[in-house]
Amino acid sequence: MAGDLLDNRGRGDAHWNWPSIHPEGRKFGLIAVAISLLVLLVFGWGPIGWPLLFLSLGVFAFFRDPERVVPQGDDLIVAPADGMVSLIMQVDPPEELRVDDGSGMGGLPEGQVTRISIFMSVFDVHINRSPIAGVVRRVVYIPGKFLNADLDKASEDNERQHFLVERADGLRIGFTQIAGLVARRIVPFVKPGDMVGAGQRVGLIRFGSRVDVYLPAGTDAKVLLGQRVVAGETILAEAGAQKLIEGIKQ
Incomplete structure (x- = not known):
């Protein structure tokens, strides 16, 4: 239950x-x-x-x-999507998550951070979940193209929807739903001002897509490139923790 x-x-x-x-x-x-x-x-x-x-x-x-068992911990950041970790890169967060949007609530700080991209095939669960507990500060929809969601440039060219969630202590996590070749509809379940728990359902993308997560500065991924993750259950990172983790494909 x-x-x-x-x-x-x-x-x-x-x-x-x-x-x-x-x-x-x-x-x-x-x-x-x-x-x-x-x-x-x-x-x-x-x-x-x-x-x-x-x-x-x-x-x-x-x-x-499906129901998910969400790990509980102050600094845990859980996967927002089911699928394969297709990219782990150092990037600047999207402008829509950084600039002042006029609401009086700040966005993500300037500077490069680790971005984890999770690719969802049509066989994966497409319900997306919040990586942390907090208040939804932004939900920004941007129309765009429908390129292969596996491509890096899909983060800037494709139809997408940004979320910004702020924890009680001020830590902010940004994540983005990105439409793919087949996906033609991004559906949010939450709006700015809503309170969400870690692993709570926040939206879905129809028929194949990707989700990008922007970790806080000074935080490394605890997942590996090519690893499969489960929304609301897999721990992507621990805020403030940095450590190289290596894996072998077999």
Whole structure:
């Protein structure tokens, strides 16, 4: 049950459940099923209808929304997306997360920071979650292109949506939903002023995309390039901690 406390010494109760389907995706799944049944029952086009029906199940699966066990810790930064760590780079945060937006709330500081990019294929869960607990200070949508989300320039050219979350002690984390080749809709669940918990659902991107996370200055990633991460569960970094971590692909 959501909200249950579990720990690394066996406290709590864990069992497998079928993941729920997010309401945003139910209409798409039902439309796909209706079209499939129309083709099968009305027109009798089995060679077309059965693949369409199978595709309908894929639509429901795309919008699955499983529960996650979110690690609790003051300095922990958790993954906002499921997928593969495709880029880890030193970059300047996006201008939209840095400049004064007129709200009186500051943005990210100037200077290069570590950016972790998580690529989501159509087979990954596409519900995105907040990396930290705090107040949502900014939600900025920017229209753009639909380049391959694996490319570095997708951070600046593609349709995207920036989030800025501020922790109670003033630490700010910026992260960005980026549309990809197939994605055509970025859907936010939160707005400026909302309080969010670490790992709380904040939005989704339909059909293949990427999420960039901008770590605080002086913070290194605790994940490796090519590693698969799980939204709300994988610890991306610990604020203020710097250490080289190496891995071997095998």
